[in-house]
Amino acid sequence: MGASSTYDRARSQIVEKPMTAVLGIIAVLLVFDLVRQLATGNLTIARMMSLVLDGVLRGLVIGLAGIGLSMTYSILNFANFAHGDYITAGAFSGWATTYVIAGGFGSAANIGSLALVGSGGSVFGGALGINAVQTPLAVLAGLVVSGVFTVALALAIDKFIYKPIRGSGGIPLLITSVGVAFALRYVIQFVFDSGTRGVTNTGSLPGIRPNVIDGTVAVTAHDVLLILVAGGLMLGVHILLQRTKLGKAMRAMSDDEALARITGIATERVIRSTWIIGGGLTGVSGFMFVLWKGTISWNDGWLLLLLIFAAVILGGIGSVYGAIAGGLVIGLTASTAVIWIPSGFARAAAFGVMILVLVVRPQGIFAGRSTA
Amino acid sequence: MSPDDVATDGGAATSAAQDVTLYEDSLLSVRNLDAGYGDLQILTDVDLDVTEQEYVTIVGPNGAGKSTVMKSVFGLTSHMGGTVTFGGGDITAERPEDIIHLGLGYVPQNDNVFSSLSVRENLEMGAYILDEVPQDALNEVFDRFPILEERQTQKAGTLSGGQQQMLAMGRALMLDPDLLLLDEPSAGLAPDLVADMFDRIDAINDAGTAILMVEQNAKEALRRCDRGYVLVDGKNRYEDEGTTLLNDPQVRQDFLGG
Numbered sequence: 001m002g003a004s005s006t007y008d009r010a011r012s013q014i015v016e017k018p019m020t021a022v023l024g025i026i027a028v029l030l031v032f033d034l035v036r037q038l039a040t041g042n043l044t045i046a047r048m049m050s051l052v053l054d055g056v057l058r059g060l061v062i063g064l065a066g067i068g069l070s071m072t073y074s075i076l077n078f079a080n081f082a083h084g085d086y087i088t089a090g091a092f093s094g095w096a097t098t099y100v101i102a103g104g105f106g107s108a109a110n111i112g113s114l115a116l117v118g119s120g121g122s123v124f125g126g127a128l129g130i131n132a133v134q135t136p137l138a139v140l141a142g143l144v145v146s147g148v149f150t151v152a153l154a155l156a157i158d159k160f161i162y163k164p165i166r167g168s169g170g171i172p173l174l175i176t177s178v179g180v181a182f183a184l185r186y187v188i189q190f191v192f193d194s195g196t197r198g199v200t201n202t203g204s205l206p207g208i209r210p211n212v213i214d215g216t217v218a219v220t221a222h223d224v225l226l227i228l229v230a231g232g233l234m235l236g237v238h239i240l241l242q243r244t245k246l247g248k249a250m251r252a253m254s255d256d257e258a259l260a261r262i263t264g265i266a267t268e269r270v271i272r273s274t275w276i277i278g279g280g281l282t283g284v285s286g287f288m289f290v291l292w293k294g295t296i297s298w299n300d301g302w303l304l305l306l307l308i309f310a311a312v313i314l315g316g317i318g319s320v321y322g323a324i325a326g327g328l329v330i331g332l333t334a335s336t337a338v339i340w341i342p343s344g345f346a347r348a349a350a351f352g353v354m355i356l357v358l359v360v361r362p363q364g365i366f367a368g369r370s371t372a
Numbered sequence: 373m374s375p376d377d378v379a380t381d382g383g384a385a386t387s388a389a390q391d392v393t394l395y396e397d398s399l400l401s402v403r404n405l406d407a408g409y410g411d412l413q414i415l416t417d418v419d420l421d422v423t424e425q426e427y428v429t430i431v432g433p434n435g436a437g438k439s440t441v442m443k444s445v446f447g448l449t450s451h452m453g454g455t456v457t458f459g460g461g462d463i464t465a466e467r468p469e470d471i472i473h474l475g476l477g478y479v480p481q482n483d484n485v486f487s488s489l490s491v492r493e494n495l496e497m498g499a500y501i502l503d504e505v506p507q508d509a510l511n512e513v514f515d516r517f518p519i520l521e522e523r524q525t526q527k528a529g530t531l532s533g534g535q536q537q538m539l540a541m542g543r544a545l546m547l548d549p550d551l552l553l554l555d556e557p558s559a560g561l562a563p564d565l566v567a568d569m570f571d572r573i574d575a576i577n578d579a580g581t582a583i584l585m586v587e588q589n590a591k592e593a594l595r596r597c598d599r600g601y602v603l604v605d606g607k608n609r610y611e612d613e614g615t616t617l618l619n620d621p622q623v624r625q626d627f628l629g630g
Binding site for chain 1 (some may be wrong): 447448467468469472473478480483484485486487488489493496497498500501543547
């Protein structure tokens, strides 16, 4: 009796939710293959842990950048496609500052080359010895400037471009933001050129390589810094949303804007605060992303934006906690997918996971439209 | 304006349209108001008064523009003509976030709580315009609605309809308004809770807050209030004491189902 009812339930599950069943089977197959690879020595446990760490770090960058996107979505009701280029703008503003300070304000290299982050191969970050340990002040200053600059940029774009058309709905705003994205990206390319260049001196970057069962897992100082900065900022956002009047007003406004206005909440001020917080986090995420991966390019943010959208949609668009959770899922998928498939398909795997999760839970991990 | 502008004794205003008494020293006064949504005009030449501590209801058939009167007072519609004054100051077409500072609270119909915020956070938002959450007002709301204190950490979206209505009223009471606008407070409540809701509104009024209420439950509303307005097709039809309207054969036949 018990067995047959279990069987019936399983069968009705498969009939009612075939995709969920298929997903379950795929997951089981992947776990089997993982065990096989570990058993045959194709994959070491240390290598797997390195991939997981890489995924978590990538996920933190995506999540941090995703908070800003999700916040502006939930409070302003539009998906800001220029968000990726805010990341790039933040990164370049921060790294220009870091270069100028690390280059001794022109004593180590031409100050113009420094301010343009070594445009055209004129100066290299490695030669300047830039990393968080050798040039901590330059890195810290860059981190702060990336946040401040992106706040100013986000406020300026909102004031002159988005605010005048805010009343006309989400679609005109979205299309406008695509235009803003292109404009920003090509201005950045024009000013800083299209070359991808290394910005850090990784050779002398301290780190630890603890032994793990069958190998070592490398953890650099930049990995640690990324965890501290991203984790700290996420905790800060959590406290802001749950404990402060501004945060509560932001959540109230994302719940119901008309009711927020009736209640006397100063909606324009909340919108401005949203851009300030979202912009700051976005700029810092751009700076940290570049510090962590060691290279900078004019389309870094744009390429990251697709993963950020995947993360934010996966987490439940509009939810800050969803952006963090979604970022971790997407980052882990993109990094660990190489266990099973060629690395060229890693991004495709991330989107595949997004689609599959949405099939099972269409509203996202955290049911959307709420900052909480 | 018309000679009616002078206060009369609040006497026999019954059958003819537009035949309403105008009060001179009222807390809220609406004069010749034309309003609607976008280009669509809903209200035509509406007059309405609420005096200090008075309890006034607006009744009328569906689509008569009852809620539109409330929304227009609170600056949520397109203003097309006429004036709204509150406490002696002109608030015509002012923005809601400015009006709330003047001692006017508004509880909209349905979906009137922030569902993902906790009960307590909803009440705190009611006092958003103050620098600090007024502890005495909060305690008063909790005394008035003990269930809200019990559930203060619960998300407002998980409350029952009646509790959400209490929370919405509580939020508006956080600023201790002189006039509270209530849009269909009994809408969606189980029948056994309707009387309780009206008792609570009576208590708020007894404590000195004037009430302007729109109600579908017209008989009960007229029985409870001081004065009532019957609105038809966006125009004034009748205005009188609640019980007088309730016993008026014409009103009974046309609007109260006999």
